[in-house]
Amino acid sequence: MSKRRYGQHGRDNAHTGDRIAIEPMDEKQFLAKLREVEDPFVLVIDGVQDPHNLGACLRSADAAGVDFVVAPQKHTVGLTETVRRIACGGADKVPYIQVQNLNRTLEKFKEIGLWIVGTGDKESQLLYEVDMKGPLAIVLGREDLGVRKSIADKCDFLVKIPMLGSVDCLNLSVATGVCLFEAVRQRQG
Numbered sequence: 001m002s003k004r005r006y007g008q009h010g011r012d013n014a015h016t017g018d019r020i021a022i023e024p025m026d027e028k029q030f031l032a033k034l035r036e037v038e039d040p041f042v043l044v045i046d047g048v049q050d051p052h053n054l055g056a057c058l059r060s061a062d063a064a065g066v067d068f069v070v071a072p073q074k075h076t077v078g079l080t081e082t083v084r085r086i087a088c089g090g091a092d093k094v095p096y097i098q099v100q101n102l103n104r105t106l107e108k109f110k111e112i113g114l115w116i117v118g119t120g121d122k123e124s125q126l127l128y129e130v131d132m133k134g135p136l137a138i139v140l141g142r143e144d145l146g147v148r149k150s151i152a153d154k155c156d157f158l159v160k161i162p163m164l165g166s167v168d169c170l171n172l173s174v175a176t177g178v179c180l181f182e183a184v185r186q187r188q189g
Contacts, residue, residue, distance in 0.1 A: 030097045031108055034068065040114060040135050041187070043069045043180065046102060046151050047142035048172060051077045055086025056173030057140075062090035064180035070105060073098040075142075106154040109137050118147050118155030119179060121169045127159045132183040140179065143172050 025033065034040055043066045048054045054077050061069050076098060077083065084091045099105045106116055114135040119127070132138075139155060141147035152158060161170060161178050170178065 025095060025097060027097065027099050027105070030068065030070075030095065030099075031112075033095075034109075035112055037067050039133075039187075040067050040112075040137075041065060041183065042067060042109070042114065042137040043176065044102070044106070044116075044137050044139040045069065045071045045076070045141075045172075045176075046139060046147050047072060047075045047145070049075065049077055050143055050172075051080050051082040052086050053143060053172045055083040055088075055091065057176045058083065058087040058090035058094055058096065060090070060173065060177040060180055062087070062093045064177075064184050066094055066180065069094055069096045070102070070137075071096070071098050072102040073100055103150055103154060106137070106139075106151065110154075115157070116155045117157045117159060117179075118152050119159055119161070119175065120146055120152065121160060121163075123158045123160040125157065125159050127161050127179060127182050130157045130159055132186045136183060136187075138179050138183060140172060140176055 034042070043057065043061045045054070045057060048057065048071060058069060078098065079091055079096055109116060112135070114137045116137045116139060117130055117132060118139040119141070139147055139151060161175060163169065169175070
């Protein structure tokens, strides 16, 4: 039996063929568009640095029907080719906005009427105990540090994913999928 060889670049990704990328937008354009969306659903990633994690988060965001993905400009990976490849088309469908000041952006979210749900490993309230219907932003933190305190302080609710095994936390992109699809479950019910 012969092994299939993919060459130095790996196998082709069937999801990244003829992609038509969405137009990038700045913060002002983003906030204007956000105001136009009925019951906006936003994913906020506080400082993701691994392009594979960001790509997987964008893929999950697209699958869950997220309107926008927001991250700070500093200490965050941008839309690299690796991110796009891992996102399997999600990076070309869900607007990814890197903002100058995430604290200020979360304040704008509150002015617009979004509820902000932050995540962490040490919180007492479970993800499943918070109402995520209506205008919503879900905030997840960096791979190694989680959500920064200044960002957590802006959240209306702080929740955790129940961990029943011996590991104390999930990979950022896995946690993102869990949180987004709990919101989807609630928003469709």
